[in-house]
Amino acid sequence: MAMLEFIPQLGRRTLQSIPGLGAASRFLLTSLLSVFNRHFSFQQLFRQIYGFGVRSLILMVVAAFFTGMVLGFQGYYALVRFGATSALGTLVALSLLRELGPVLTALLFAGRAGSALTAEISSMKATEQLSAMEMMAVNPLAWVVAPRLWAGIISVPILCAIFDLVGIFGGYLISVPVLGVDGGTFWAQMQSNVTFSGDILTGLFKALCFGVVVTWIAAWKGYTARPTAEGVGNATTLSVVTASLTVLGLDFILTALLFS
Amino acid sequence: MAAEALVELENVCFARGSHPVLAGVDMRIPRGAIVALMGASGGGKTTMLNLMAGTLRPQSGQIRIAGQNLQKFSGDAMYALRRQMGMLFQHSALFTDLTAFENVAFPLRRHFRLPENVLRKLVMMKLEAVGLRGAAGLFPAELSGGMGRRIALARAVIMDPMLIFYDEPFTGLDPISVGIIASLIKRLNTALGATSVLVSHDVEETFSIADYGFILAGGKIIAEGTPAELRNSDSALARQFLGGQPDGPVPFHYPARQDYAAALRDSHAAGEVI
Numbered sequence: 034m035a036m037l038e039f040i041p042q043l044g045r046r047t048l049q050s051i052p053g054l055g056a057a058s059r060f061l062l063t064s065l066l067s068v069f070n071r072h073f074s075f076q077q078l079f080r081q082i083y084g085f086g087v088r089s090l091i092l093m094v095v096a097a098f099f100t101g102m103v104l105g106f107q108g109y110y111a112l113v114r115f116g117a118t119s120a121l122g123t124l125v126a127l128s129l130l131r132e133l134g135p136v137l138t139a140l141l142f143a144g145r146a147g148s149a150l151t152a153e154i155s156s157m158k159a160t161e162q163l164s165a166m167e168m169m170a171v172n173p174l175a176w177v178v179a180p181r182l183w184a185g186i187i188s189v190p191i192l193c194a195i196f197d198l199v200g201i202f203g204g205y206l207i208s209v210p211v212l213g214v215d216g217g218t219f220w221a222q223m224q225s226n227v228t229f230s231g232d233i234l235t236g237l238f239k240a241l242c243f244g245v246v247v248t249w250i251a252a253w254k255g256y257t258a259r260p261t262a263e264g265v266g267n268a269t270t271l272s273v274v275t276a277s278l279t280v281l282g283l284d285f286i287l288t289a290l291l292f293s
Numbered sequence: 294m295a296a297e298a299l300v301e302l303e304n305v306c307f308a309r310g311s312h313p314v315l316a317g318v319d320m321r322i323p324r325g326a327i328v329a330l331m332g333a334s335g336g337g338k339t340t341m342l343n344l345m346a347g348t349l350r351p352q353s354g355q356i357r358i359a360g361q362n363l364q365k366f367s368g369d370a371m372y373a374l375r376r377q378m379g380m381l382f383q384h385s386a387l388f389t390d391l392t393a394f395e396n397v398a399f400p401l402r403r404h405f406r407l408p409e410n411v412l413r414k415l416v417m418m419k420l421e422a423v424g425l426r427g428a429a430g431l432f433p434a435e436l437s438g439g440m441g442r443r444i445a446l447a448r449a450v451i452m453d454p455m456l457i458f459y460d461e462p463f464t465g466l467d468p469i470s471v472g473i474i475a476s477l478i479k480r481l482n483t484a485l486g487a488t489s490v491l492v493s494h495d496v497e498e499t500f501s502i503a504d505y506g507f508i509l510a511g512g513k514i515i516a517e518g519t520p521a522e523l524r525n526s527d528s529a530l531a532r533q534f535l536g537g538q539p540d541g542p543v544p545f546h547y548p549a550r551q552d553y554a555a556a557l558r559d560s561h562a563a564g565e566v567i
């Protein structure tokens with residue numbers, strides 16, 4: 034009985050969300066295209082990229098370092114049973130480049146920079162700052178939203194590349210000096226088994242897609258938040274939850290498409 | 294009222310959900326005048342300013358600015374028109390991450406490329422006019438409510454607009470500042486050759502500078518005229534409003550589903566405590 038009610042309700046929910054998705058897509062496109070608007074400022078864009086970098090860089094480096102070290106340990110115990118520890122470098126690098134780098138970067142970015150972005154935009158809305166801007170003939174999509182969206186889209190792949198590098202370094206530190214895998218083999222195996230377009234570029238492409246999705250959700254949730262203190266709080270939580278789930282779901286789809 | 298009208302409202306209706314805010318407003322704002330808009334709290338005065346500025350659209354009726362229908366304006370034309378409008382928001386709406394100086398400079402920076410020293414002079418002139426040159430470096434969180442209003446006022450007029458909306462410019466100001474701000478509004482209107490719409494509950498101060506006034510009640514304009522005409526109006530509504538009497542045709546209460554006495558009786562019968 035509960036199941037029978039659940040199915041039409043799911044259908045209704047999905048149908049209800051379609052117009053919202055349309056509005057959100059229009060919001061994304063208009064904002065991205067407003068690079069051509071006279072109120073778009075590259076100075077604002079660089080400030081935002083710098084802001085995202087400062088906010089997330091240390092977090093990314095620490096997270097990547099530990100992720101790489103854990104990969105080194107776990108990979109070693111899996112491979113040593115087959116006497117295949119020479120493949121450890123490849124294992125660490127491929128796991129990071131193809132999967133963990135983009136996904137963890139996006140999740141951390143959603144939690145750190147995405148939430149801040151939602152809170153910023155929604156509280157600007159709640160205190161009528163966006164209306165004031167509109168009244169001063171400055172398009173808030175061009176002045177506020179567009180630089181933040183573009184900054185997110187540009188930052189996430191860069192942060193992902195840093196994540197990958199630091200992670201591989203962490204994996205190396207555990208594998209070679211600690212677990213005694215031969216250093217030459219570690220790097221040589223990695224070099225011959227990791228391809229530039231197949232692994233590195235597709236991983237960064239994933240990160241780019243996640244960057245679009247995370248900043249889009251963060252900006253949209255902020256822009257459509259109810260203009261109250263509670264609305265700001267709800268929007269911020271919802272932004273992180275929605276963005277994280279969407280990244281994981283999208284990761285499955287992208288992996289199936291890109292690596293099959 | 295022979296002067297040419299700058300803003301005209303014709304049978305404008307606007308509702309928030311099922312709650313009608315404006316129910317057929319007709320209004321003519323002559324060019325160059327200071328026009329007062331008064332009415333009960335929650336009566337739709339802020340809504341009317343937003344309609345005239347094009348940030349809200351009426352559900353029916355027409356709003357014309359300089360003879361042109363506002364609904365026909367494209368996005369770009371609307372922005373071009375707004376560069377000639379200024380609005381003092383009821384809750385100031387200052388940018389919290391910018392200093393007082395940068396708040397006032399914001400419209401100038403966005404629309405013109407001025408050398409820094411020229412910009413500085415223009416902004417400082419306006420800050421001096423509202424008496425806050427010394428507060429230029431403070432952030433909105435460091436300003437008192439009344440100081441915030443005055444910074445917002447300076448920002449509203451920094452572009453020398455031809456149409457200025459003041460949403461309750463006197464709230465939060467001490468009696469001395471009220472007088473100074475009132476005469477500033479008057480002087481700006483003369484100096485810029487602008488037209489001003491002033492929403493205020495301060496009847497005395499408003500009538501001392503306004504050329505014409507409208508009283509809004511029940512979603513309609515119930516009285517209009519020069520301050521002298523309004524004071525001598527034979528409309529019971531207008532007299533009640535200007536005299537500040539609690540009893541009369543203008544209800545103090547926002548419409549509730551049930552009369553309070555009846556609600557009390559019912560809940561008492563049901564054994565509830567409210």
Ligand SMILES: Nc1ncnc2c1ncn2[C@@H]1O[C@H](COP(=O)(O)OP(=O)(O)OP(=O)(O)O)[C@@H](O)[C@H]1O
Pocket residue numbers: 309314332333334335336337338339340341383
């Ligand atoms: N964003 C909104 N959403 C829903 N209803 C609103 C909104 N803004 C205003 N209202 C409603 O519209 C009506 C008119 O509000 P408005 O702000 O125009 O009143 P006002 O005349 O400016 O009052 P005050 O003198 O207190 O500022 C009120 O009944 C209010 O409840």
Ligand SMILES: [Mg+2]
Pocket residue numbers: 338339340383460
């Ligand atoms: Mg109001």
